[in-house]
Amino acid sequence: MKVIKKNQRKTPLFIHKSFKNGKLIAEGGNGTVHKCISKKKIYALKHPKNLAKQHFRELEVLMKISGHPNIIRFYGITQDWDIVLEYAYDGTLHDYLKRNPDINWVKKTRIATDILVGLSYLHDNGIIHRDLHPGNILVNRGVIKISDFGSSKCDDGVNSIDCLGVMAYVDPECDYFPRDKKSDIYSYGVILWEMASGHRPQNHLSPFEDIKNVCVPRKYVGLYKGCVSPRKERLERTEIFRHLNEILDEEFFNEIDSVKATMFTLIGAIMFSLIDVVMFPL
Ligand SMILES: Nc1ncnc2c1ncn2[C@@H]1O[C@H](COP(=O)(O)OP(=O)(O)OP(=O)(O)O)[C@@H](O)[C@H]1O
Numbered sequence: 001m002k003v004i005k006k007n008q009r010k011t012p013l014f015i016h017k018s019f020k021n022g023k024l025i026a027e028g029g030n031g032t033v034h035k036c037i038s039k040k041k042i043y044a045l046k047h048p049k050n051l052a053k054q055h056f057r058e059l060e061v062l063m064k065i066s067g068h069p070n071i072i073r074f075y076g077i078t079q080d081w082d083i084v085l086e087y088a089y090d091g092t093l094h095d096y097l098k099r100n101p102d103i104n105w106v107k108k109t110r111i112a113t114d115i116l117v118g119l120s121y122l123h124d125n126g127i128i129h130r131d132l133h134p135g136n137i138l139v140n141r142g143v144i145k146i147s148d149f150g151s152s153k154c155d156d157g158v159n160s161i162d163c164l165g166v167m168a169y170v171d172p173e174c175d176y177f178p179r180d181k182k183s184d185i186y187s188y189g190v191i192l193w194e195m196a197s198g199h200r201p202q203n204h205l206s207p208f209e210d211i212k213n214v215c216v217p218r219k220y221v222g223l224y225k226g227c228v229s230p231r232k233e234r235l236e237r238t239e240i241f242r243h244l245n246e247i248l249d250e251e252f253f254n255e256i257d258s259v260k261a262t263m264f265t266l267i268g269a270i271m272f273s274l275i276d277v278v279m280f281p282l
């Protein structure tokens with residue numbers, strides 16, 4: 001493995017033919033993603049359809065921010081400009097939620113917290129994701145990893161007004177405002193709604209819309225509504241972290257209570273059968 005220097009960071013250069021057993025995982029808008037093995041290690045290899053500017057934008061972002069536990073890990077590039085990434089064993093968050101429809105609120109709140117931790121890291125490094133949705137959030141052995149930085153932009157003040165991304169997750173106010181941290185928070189709010197409802201949003205959410213047929217903790221409802229509300233009232237990340245901690249505390253105790261209730265029912269049933277056996281032997 002050679003090493004080339006770009007943007008003062010050393011970027012490992014992989015030799016393309018060292019990758020074996022390539023298996024197509026997905027064909028995205030900008031290219032293909034394969035699961036491959038190189039020197040007994042499994043990677044995801046992102047190959048650009050054409051060398052479009054999105055590919056280099058993604059590369060630039062990855063070189064700047066990789067290394068955080070909630071951001072997909074960047075290992076290097078090949079001589080064909082393929083991007084070598086950590087392979088996410090559990091697929092996208094969308095797949096993960098589909099496979100695990102009954103995860104409890106403690107787990108859901110932890111996932112929501114991890115996404116916000118990754119997003120905060122991006123924002124603190126001057127990066128706006130601009131295409132945040134459950135297909136661009138990966139899960140690797142249970143750990144949340146934000147990925148797909150093809151639409152991301154460094155927050156350098158020359159951000160133009162545009163509306164890339166999957167419509168239902170895009171801040172409707174981006175027709176009038178450049179994409180910024182607040183628009184990423186809007187997308188985050190839609191992801192919270194999706195985790196609670198178990199459905200993909202069809203259109204832009206109304207901040208007043210309730211989730212039907214699912215029992216959602218009151219504070220969680222307040223949280224996603226606060227994230228998709230108009231920009232002026234939209235929650236800031238410190239407030240979101242506070243809400244998440246409160247939900248986690250409440251739900252953790254609810255979980256303990258329900259475990260206790262199950263144990264008492266079980267102990268009660270065992271006691272009754274014992275009494276039955278002792279008092280009325282055959
Ligand atoms: N590191 C990875 N590990 C496992 N699967 C991955 C990885 N990276 C991408 N994928 C899979 O490939 C799909 C497409 O990847 P990505 O979103 O990065 O590419 P894209 O070309 O921008 O696609 P799209 O236009 O669909 O968003 C993901 O939704 C996911 O299913």
Ligand SMILES: [Mg+2]
Nearest residue numbers: 028135136148
């Ligand atoms: Mg994508």
